[in-house]
Amino acid sequence: MNYTEIEKKWNKIWEDTKLYAFKPDEKRKKFYLLEMFSYPSGANLHLGHWWNFGLSDSFGRFKRLQGYNVFQPMGFDAFGLPAENYAIKTGIHPEDSTRHNIAVMERQLKEMGATFNWEYELITCNPDYYKWTQWLFIQLFKKGLAYQKEAPVNYCPSCNTIIANEQVVDGVCERCGSEVVRKNMKQWFFKITAYADELLSGLDKIDWPEKTKILQRNWIGKSIGAEVDFKVEGSDEKLTVFTSRADTLFGVTFLVIAPEHKLVSKLVKDEYKDSVAKYVADSSKKDEITRTSTTSPKTGAFTGTYVINPLTNERVPLFVADYVISTYATGIVMGVAAHDSRDYDFAIKYSLPIKQVLTNKDGSDTALPFCEYGKLVNSCEFDGMTSEEAKTKIVEKLEKLGAGRFKTNYKLRDWSVARQRYWGCPIPIIHCEHCGAVPVPEKDLPVKLPHITDYKPDGSGPLGKCKEYMQTTCPKCGRPALREPDTLDTFVDSSFYQLRFPESLHNDKEIFNREYVNKMLPVDCYVGGIEHATMHLLYSRFITKFLRDIGCLDFDEPFQRLFHQGMVLGPDGKKMSKRNTSKTADEYVREYGSDALRLHMMFSLKYIDGGIWNDEGLKHIKAFMERVERIVLKWHKEKGNSSKYGDEEKELDFVLNRTIKEVASNFETFSFNSAVARIMELVNAMYKYDILKEKNGELMQKVVKSLLIILSPCAPHFTEELWEQIGEEYSIFNQRYPSYDESKIVLDSVEIAVQVNSKIITRMNIGTSLSNEEILNIVKADEKIKSLLSGKTIVKEIVVPKRIVNIIVK
RNA sequence: CCAGGUGUGGCGGAAUGGCAGACGCACAGGACUUAAAAUCCUGAGAGGGCAACUUCGUGUGGGUUCAAGUCCCACCACCUGGACCA
Numbered sequence: 001m002n003y004t005e006i007e008k009k010w011n012k013i014w015e016d017t018k019l020y021a022f023k024p025d026e027k028r029k030k031f032y033l034l035e036m037f038s039y040p041s042g043a044n045l046h047l048g049h050w051w052n053f054g055l056s057d058s059f060g061r062f063k064r065l066q067g068y069n070v071f072q073p074m075g076f077d078a079f080g081l082p083a084e085n086y087a088i089k090t091g092i093h094p095e096d097s098t099r100h101n102i103a104v105m106e107r108q109l110k111e112m113g114a115t116f117n118w119e120y121e122l123i124t125c126n127p128d129y130y131k132w133t134q135w136l137f138i139q140l141f142k143k144g145l146a147y148q149k150e151a152p153v154n155y156c157p158s159c160n161t162i163i164a165n166e167q168v169v170d171g172v173c174e175r176c177g178s179e180v181v182r183k184n185m186k187q188w189f190f191k192i193t194a195y196a197d198e199l200l201s202g203l204d205k206i207d208w209p210e211k212t213k214i215l216q217r218n219w220i221g222k223s224i225g226a227e228v229d230f231k232v233e234g235s236d237e238k239l240t241v242f243t244s245r246a247d248t249l250f251g252v253t254f255l256v257i258a259p260e261h262k263l264v265s266k267l268v269k270d271e272y273k274d275s276v277a278k279y280v281a282d283s284s285k286k287d288e289i290t291r292t293s294t295t296s297p298k299t300g301a302f303t304g305t306y307v308i309n310p311l312t313n314e315r316v317p318l319f320v321a322d323y324v325i326s327t328y329a330t331g332i333v334m335g336v337a338a339h340d341s342r343d344y345d346f347a348i349k350y351s352l353p354i355k356q357v358l359t360n361k362d363g364s365d366t367a368l369p370f371c372e373y374g375k376l377v378n379s380c381e382f383d384g385m386t387s388e389e390a391k392t393k394i395v396e397k398l399e400k401l402g403a404g405r406f407k408t409n410y411k412l413r414d415w416s417v418a419r420q421r422y423w424g425c426p427i428p429i430i431h432c433e434h435c436g437a438v439p440v441p442e443k444d445l446p447v448k449l450p451h452i453t454d455y456k457p458d459g460s461g462p463l464g465k466c467k468e469y470m471q472t473t474c475p476k477c478g479r480p481a482l483r484e485p486d487t488l489d490t491f492v493d494s495s496f497y498q499l500r501f502p503e504s505l506h507n508d509k510e511i512f513n514r515e516y517v518n519k520m521l522p523v524d525c526y527v528g529g530i531e532h533a534t535m536h537l538l539y540s541r542f543i544t545k546f547l548r549d550i551g552c553l554d555f556d557e558p559f560q561r562l563f564h565q566g567m568v569l570g571p572d573g574k575k576m577s578k579r580n581t582s583k584t585a586d587e588y589v590r591e592y593g594s595d596a597l598r599l600h601m602m603f604s605l606k607y608i609d610g611g612i613w614n615d616e617g618l619k620h621i622k623a624f625m626e627r628v629e630r631i632v633l634k635w636h637k638e639k640g641n642s643s644k645y646g647d648e649e650k651e652l653d654f655v656l657n658r659t660i661k662e663v664a665s666n667f668e669t670f671s672f673n674s675a676v677a678r679i680m681e682l683v684n685a686m687y688k689y690d691i692l693k694e695k696n697g698e699l700m701q702k703v704v705k706s707l708l709i710i711l712s713p714c715a716p717h718f719t720e721e722l723w724e725q726i727g728e729e730y731s732i733f734n735q736r737y738p739s740y741d742e743s744k745i746v747l748d749s750v751e752i753a754v755q756v757n758s759k760i761i762t763r764m765n766i767g768t769s770l771s772n773e774e775i776l777n778i779v780k781a782d783e784k785i786k787s788l789l790s791g792k793t794i795v796k797e798i799v800v801p802k803r804i805v806n807i808i809v810k
Numbered sequence: 811c812c813a814g815g816u817g818u819g820g821c822g823g824a825a826u827g828g829c830a831g832a833c834g835c836a837c838a839g840g841a842c843u844u845a846a847a848a849u850c851c852u853g854a855g856a857g858g859g860c861a862a863c864u865u866c867g868u869g870u871g872g873g874u875u876c877a878a879g880u881c882c883c884a885c886c887a888c889c890u891g892g893a894c895c896a
Contacts, residue, residue, distance in 0.1 A: 210814090211814060211815065211890095214813075214814060215813090215814080215891070218813065218814090218891090218892075219892085221895065223895070223896085225896080241896080242895090243896060244896065245896075256896090322894090323894050323896095324894080324895095325894075325895070325896095327895095328895045328896080329895070329896070330896095333895095333896045334896075335896095336896090340896070341894095342894055342896080343896085409895075409896095410895095411895055530890085530891090531890095531891095533891085534891090534892095603822090603833085603834070604822055604823085604834085604835090605822070605823085606822090606823075611823095612822095614822075616821095616822095616835075616836090617822075617835065620834070620835065621834090623848090623849095624834085626849095627849090630849085671824095673822085673824085673833085673834095674823090674824065674832085674833080676833080676834090677823090677824075677832065677833035677834075678833080679833095680833055680834075681832085681833070684833090687851095751829085752828095753828080753829040755828095755829090755877080757876080758876055758877055760829065763829075795876085796876060797876090798828090798876055798877080800828050803829075804828045804829070806828085806876055806877065807876090808876050
């Protein structure tokens, strides 16, 4: 069989007959399978793409065989910095390079022969798509969830743009590697924090890897605690701290305020002004150069101010220190040197008192600093309480005094969505001197991205220089006004694409039809890398919940089930790149065929873990395919009508039924390597059976057909061709995954291990229908066992049917 | 530093707490062949023994259990995130 030729042949036939076209009105149960949006990078399809798309296509084919109406759309996340950076370098307009790259990737993906529903293709830089991105922005704006605020942002001086926290890696820009600096700018934000609690609790009802859920939980960072107000001595001002350890309130010996905190200048006493100012300046510089690390020594400066502990009325000093950050909670912290290691370090450095208010739960002494929960001491009426009790009781007392309250904080910050770049979705806002920020009326959407040629970034957004774009009139008052020059983070584009997909071509009236989106969503199986755990996957969940709240849809979570593929690595254990890859995917396809490439990937590595790419097995997987071809064609040639059913047939039937069962369950958990292994076993059993001996009848026909069907998701062209060659009707992908007969998998007898005192003594064939008691009787009758039992007392007898018998004697 | 993950033959990798190493590769042997390749079949964790057999074996050390690769605790190595979140 010439693999290259049959692949061409079937790709064409499949396309001509629209075999995989999605028919929405069918009665079959839908299965929405989605591979994470890809960015049109322009490079040739590499092995990583095959790994991602090829194997999830196999999964889709499997679900299709199971009778599902599989919806597996494809599209491109086409806006974004790389195209723009490329344009700045080469002068090729982002629009042109993006269109070109999409065309290249489309062609190659189609050559894979995958079952993607291209007829629903989405491209985020098309106005008929970003119209809805803008519409979404306006809905968020109307609900107060899209807002502007002056905020310290991560600014990349090389890309000349603000970047999200998530895109800062080790203090440098994820894309270009330049040092990121902190800068205050007026920014657009989405209020994702409004959904913090629900984003947290929603995790319990989705079938995602625990690992990913933990990442999201930590990122959201819910902390239940309290706020406590400290009066400033000699002033009406009070300082509010957030603490999760109200039980240590009696141990407070100082207060710390973040250097960037608004109140700092107001709080510093004259004689300390210079030293504090110097400290603040130093630490802001430090922020720009290196990120603070947990191991760096604590530094700070005294403000000269004292504050009053509301419970003890003690007077404690107020320090400025950069181990406290201004953006979390209140930006002010109470220093409990005895029970917090950071406060302890700080107290030691500045010779501050250390006051112990907790002991071990048994009342014994503790080491300093003791940061766990314990029992209260030196805390007046709270002495003797456990930390857990005191955390409630102390805050209740503070509430009575009007000096504190229960409070929950989150690490999650609002999502910064504005980018000072050209190649993105324009923000549909008009700034009017009289009316402020006014959303573009929905009937005027989309606000089209103008085709400009000067898109070099200068920090203010290239669109700002385009007068025709910027100058407009206020929709409210009609006076001249300016458009918002920033564009949206591309994660906004991809936060709802999975919702838009089912109607991408058919609905220009609304973002999607409520009834239809409820029917097609959530995505049943979402496949993609774990690197998006705290970005795309969190943003999509937020946007889905928001759309639910404004009545656009009725479910809570966009992705019911999630799988992460591992990464295919180069021989050096690093990410695949041109440097460490000896051959391209195309070359392998030419040499071995796409089915062999796909099958090899499935078999040689675990999909969930990935690993180092090794092409050695390719020729062996090809040999396996030829082995399949030989036995199938041999059977076809010698086809007979024997209905013999003896022991040999029974054994073959056993393997067949077991294979059908196991392969299905392996597919379900993305254990493709095991699925292929089981299929190999079936082929081995077919060879062992030796079809030439006048035994070539009904059973073999069933075996051959089943084999081809269960192999078809892994080697689609190859099996379709063999299906045709044995005279079956087109197409194998319209067949049903074979059903299995559980009774065929149950053997009459099975070898079990017999242990005495947990040590294997012998193995025996035992009937599977026998009761535990009968099994024990047979086992005890065995000579070896009998001799070991004689003269001993049986303490315990364990029988695990079909596996093991263990007799414990004394 | 913190959190999470991973650790099984020469290699990729299998094992709902129940006979560790399925399946495949590499390896050895046999059949076929003048021969080789391909193909088909057989063997194989390591050590010891002519052999029946036996000892040791899932990163290390403990623990729970009749029984642990699997569960618990501590440690080591590697990978991935997060960085003082009060």
